Amino acid sequence: MLKISNLKKSFRLPTGERMPILDVPQFNVAAAEQMVIVGRSGCGKSTLLHLISGIGTPDSGTIAVNGLDIARLSEEGRDRFRAEVMGYVFQTFNLLQGFTALENVILGMSFSRGKVDRDRARELLRRVGLEHRLNAHPRTMSVGEQQRVAVARALANRPKLLLADEPTANVDPANQQSIVDLIRETCQEEEISLVMVTHAMEVAEQFQRIEPLEKLNLIAQANKAHA
Numbered sequence: 113m114l115k116i117s118n119l120k121k122s123f124r125l126p127t128g129e130r131m132p133i134l135d136v137p138q139f140n141v142a143a144a145e146q147m148v149i150v151g152r153s154g155c156g157k158s159t160l161l162h163l164i165s166g167i168g169t170p171d172s173g174t175i176a177v178n179g180l181d182i183a184r185l186s187e188e189g190r191d192r193f194r195a196e197v198m199g200y201v202f203q204t205f206n207l208l209q210g211f212t213a214l215e216n217v218i219l220g221m222s223f224s225r226g227k228v229d230r231d232r233a234r235e236l237l238r239r240v241g242l243e244h245r246l247n248a249h250p251r252t253m254s255v256g257e258q259q260r261v262a263v264a265r266a267l268a269n270r271p272k273l274l275l276a277d278e279p280t281a282n283v284d285p286a287n288q289q290s291i292v293d294l295i296r297e298t299c300q301e302e303e304i305s306l307v308m309v310t311h312a313m314e315v316a317e318q319f320q321r322i323e324p325l326e327k328l329n330l331i332a333q334a335n336k337a338h339a
């Protein structure tokens with residue numbers, strides 16, 4: 113499902129110098145596999161998810177998603193491919209403030225070829241415990257409630273690959289587990305591959321495959337050696 117090879121990414125510093133962030137020789141995720149990436153703050157986890165989703169572009173290397181190298185597509189091609197094939201739970205939610213919870217989830221569907229399925233949107237919101245908040249606007253919702261809307265939106269489109277960046281960072285333990293259960297059950301039922309970033313060890317430990325980014329990323333290894 114996901115095949116990464118020789119992926120490199122750096123950012124330009126204000127001084128003009130380039131700071132290398134990622135050097136990942138290989139990272140693969142099988143169809144319907146569920147795995148987590150862990151690692152210290154700043155080691156490049158969100159950057160890696162941005163590259164996989166095509167929000168960012170690598171300096172070099174290949175990122176094959178469902179057989180297509182996303183790094184070779186135009187920006188428009190990447191946006192379309194992401195809308196059709198991927199779901200993304202952003203660390204900062206990225207909900208549209210002018211729309212209700214239900215509308216935000218429905219909007220997750222309408223950028224793809226799939227037809228809008230209001231019942232699925234309602235069902236996903238029910239499963240994250242927000243059936244009473246369907247018509248609420250994000251600004252009137254708690255941070256944890258907004259996070260749950262973001263999870264429902266990412267699953268709305270029946271993606272093939274779900275990228276989830278700290279999807280339980282802002283919720284209490286009971287809601288944390290219900291979000292993890294919703295994500296994992298939906299991914300299992302619909303054969304969605306899952307790449308989840310988390311700092312919560314009690315979440316990570318529920319997965320068979322836990323990859324510390326420091327192990328995948330030669331830059332993080334070098335930084336650790338110099339620390």
Ligand SMILES: Nc1ncnc2c1ncn2[C@@H]1O[C@H](COP(=O)(O)OP(=O)(O)OP(=O)(O)O)[C@@H](O)[C@H]1O
Nearest residue numbers: 123124133151152153154155156157158159160203
């Ligand atoms: N657009 C950017 N320009 C310059 N530097 C950036 C940019 N985006 C990220 N970085 C830097 O790249 C490094 C990796 O950032 P990233 O957000 O991927 O880390 P992370 O592992 O997800 O951290 P956290 O666990 O704190 O969310 C950090 O040092 C960050 O400051």
